[in-house]
Amino acid sequence: MFNSMCHSLGLIEFGGFGSMLQDLMLLRSTDRIIAFAIMYQCYPSQKPSVNPFVSDMMNAACNEQVEKHERAFILHLLQWNSYNKSKEILKLSAVDYIKSFDPSTHDFPELGELQREYGDKAGSGPSSHIAADYAVKKLLHDPDVPRGCDPNSPEFDVQPGGNPKIGCGDRDEAVTGILGSLTTGGLAPRWIRPCPPRYPVHQSELLWIDPDNKHELIWDDKMCADTSRGATVRDLLVKGLKVTLSPSEQEDITTALANDAKLVYHCGITPRKLPQLVEHNPQIAVEILTKLINSPEIVDYFTALVSMDMSLHSMEVVNRLTTAVELPKEFIRMYITNCISSCENAKQDKYMQNRLVRLVCVFLQSLIRNNIIDVKDLFIEVQAFCIDFSRIREAAGLFRLLKTLE
């Protein structure tokens, strides 16, 4: 008998099953006994305390309103007080069990005792949060049904063949209906969880489109093109690294550079080669440097110019550059410092030294007169230089110029 019931109720979800059992009115006593048997049979080999329904069973066992035979039945299932007849009892049918029940042989423990024995699990199921633990059963009696109405009285039962009366109902229909609607979990307090507002749409998020320029793929028209662009200039400049070029050759270079603004980047003069060009063709060097002034590499050219050996030509180049373009202040300063130290280092050859000093003095005077440098920046350095070489006429002249500016 139990087995057949097991089968028909086997699909019921456990949580709801428990809550339905708490409702005394709904199931007949025999049904309830069967239900508890099923609960037990789901976990027959384990200790009762492991059974997830143990709290339901305990509650029923201690409920005074529950029929004694039912409570005793549960105590047997729980093996309370070393009751060990559960196997025999389960062999009986529910009706036979109730008939054979003898209330005098049983005493009923308090709920507390049972809880101590089988653990104090307030709820059941896998849920971990307290809201679920506090869930209440979802099933209510319809309050429109009068309180005093005893559903077990046959008065309003549906009579086979008879006309249904108002208020009549069928227990089985209700039970199956409930079983059909049951879901896990009880009714718990619910939190209001406001949805985050949509991230505001700024007008710039909507894409306003402007037509682009036509970015077409381009054909490389240098393919197989005449590579002689600037070849003559390049060849002339190679020559110019070694000898001074003739005026007409210089003219050729200047015109070619003027005609093609970008040619200067392709003429083959690298910072490394610049000093040679400066020594032999200072005018061409000035021309090239002036055109390279926007190049990102111009600093390298300047560095090459500063670090090359001092000479009339390098000074000429720098002097001309100062009038043609705006040179970085640090560069001019470094160059002057370099000039002064070259003069001091040329001690072995007095003649060379004198010549250098005179050149530097003339160079400095020209810079000062053209307002290229601010004397204040270099005053002490230049003054010391003038005093060191006061025996030379040009140095004395420079010294006087400094004094007038003071």
Next chain:
Amino acid sequence: MDSIPSDAARDGSICDEAIVLSVTCALAKDALSYFQSGKFHECIDILIQLNHKKRNDPKVLHNMAIAEYFKNACSNSKKLLEDLNTVKKQSEELAKEPLEAVNPASNVSVSKDLFDSTVTTLNIAVTWFHLHQYAKCLSILDPLFLNIEPLDETIALQICFLMLDSALACHDAVKFLEVFGHLDKSFGVGFGTHEEIGSTMQLSSNQVSKTSSLLSSSAASDALKSDLAAAESGLCEEGLEYDNVLAEIEAEKRMKPVGHIPANNLLKTIGERSILTVDVKLELQLYKVRFLLLTRNVKLAKREVKHAMNIAQKRDSSMALLLKSQLEYAHGNHRKAIKLLLVSGIQKELRTSGIFNNNLGCIYYQLGKYQAASVLFSNALRNCSSLRKDNPVKLFSLSQDKSLLITYNCGVLYLACGKPLLAAQCFQKASLVFCRQPLLWLRIAECCILALQKGLLEGGNTSSDRSEIRVHVIGKGKWRQLMMEENGFVELGGSAQWPKLSLPLARVCLSNSMYLLNVSLMNDSKSDLESPLSVMINDTKEASWSDHGDANTNSELKEAKGGMNQDIIQNSLSAYKDIRRRENHLLKQALLANMAYVELELENPIKALSAANSLLQLPDSSKIYVFLGHIYAAEALCLLNRPGEAGAHLSAYLLGQEDFKLPFAQEDFDPWRMNMSSDCEETSDCSTGNARDSLKPEEARGALFANLAALFATQGHYDQAKPFIQHALTVLPNNVQATITAVYIDLMVGRSQDAVARLKQCTRVSFVPGRLEVRAS
């Protein structure tokens, strides 16, 4: 190497060399002319011959790749990129060799031009640009830009314009200024070339009256008049207006073209220098306006766009008008924006009609007229697809294909209309372009959340659609029972196709978005440190000083009138950076709030708590997000069985013993307000967009009541919970969650009559008959 002419010359037989040279030269010319006339088959035949004569010349291979690409109707961009990259590598290797040569003197005359890969690099960048990979395009062009001085002017201009367009597309104001500064130096329109502005200022008053008379339609043509009438009347009634506009556009199409060709064809006329400089001048002025629009400096943009109109008056002013329209749009003057958009005439050309429809759609969206906007956007998409079908295919028509951008707009629109599935599809398509933008991912996550709320998610009925309570009435007569079911049963739409949206997807999108946001924040702070801009600006400042020398006092006066000096640019940029910082901050708050919400929905209170806590730790957060942070943290803590801490979060808003203050005000809902200029003419329009999605402050207060009640109830303090739930239900009479909590409390204190009465009062409860038939057992 052997076949390269200059080397061959060294080997002797100059005569042979010359013949070879002239032959290849002639072939190259033929190839070019075939290419230009679109005969790509013939062109490739010649290139193959050339390749036989000059084995592995990178330039021949390069042109071959380009011609092949066009021959195949621009269909295989991937192959083009591979080919171009191979050519680039090859020419770079060849370029290294002469430098490695020991004796520098002997190699001096070998031109490096032969192995110059500039054109190849530019073409690679162009290809990426057309694939909408703007950041990549910029990074490829960067090395070229660093060494741009030696390059030919035409190529240099092309590089710079491509960089400007890419920088605009990436919203990269700093990079934009870097490039613009260079162009400014070389072509001298500039931010503040004084005499130019001085002279045009005199002109401009004249000119302004001209344009305004144009707008008031007194002197305009009939077509224009009806355009304006359509626009005007349109604003009154949505449906009608839209038809009018469409009818006008149709009418325009039937008329012969008026000869408005948007600027931008300057690169073809580059031969003559005078034309070049003038057109570049206009172009730069237009770019300047676009920069100001990007940095949202509306005031200055207004002035500069006038200047652009002056320059453009003799040629083509459609682009200037379009920018003017955009300006009014940005300013919130939507009527004016519509007028200008119509006047610009871009709707008349097939190439730009999609752009017209899109932009008009943007305006209608801002007006809150979603229906019209959606029609316009779908028209725009149709325009684009018809452009794609054009024959012969031109590459620029690919770049004119803005369909992915329009698709993004559609996504925003659908989301606003409450159509999360469509919106998500749009965003997913647009992700090809925008996948690096954090906002895109947030929007997709929002689609998921909206779908969840609408019960459109797979398995939505089990997760938590909590919009309704159902009470099943089971059994009859004396057996009648009530079964409460808080999870409403979701009716699934007829289609068997399930959307791919889900909460786990939302979670992934949010973390993507957060990642991208953090990366961009890191980059921002880095670029602040480096700040190449200030250096650049100082440079140009010095240059302009030296140019104008002693005229300084004079020019300063003019500058104050109409010019735009570096300080203003700098201010504009730093103001823009501020705006971006604020937006990113808000975005971060939104992301964290959404994360906490999604984690709660996914029943993962630990993660939800950590997101909510990070949200609360952000400084200067919006009050709305602070509120959400508290409420999510409280719920997560409650779920984690830490009711004490949960209570602390809620009671932050407690006013006295039993009352809550409003956690935020309605004004807090307008975070964009601050960006709006105060002299916005149609203020009523500004707020329409946001109103629908907001959480009302009063509702938030109700939520606090209900949640504190729920917290008390779970702790068993029913007496304390009762007044709070009563308050909650007064504020939110039909709230499902609050009703359930109230029912719970009633049941717990044994008042099931009250509980049922409550259920009957709530309008969102439906009583449904039991679903199972009685079966004879």
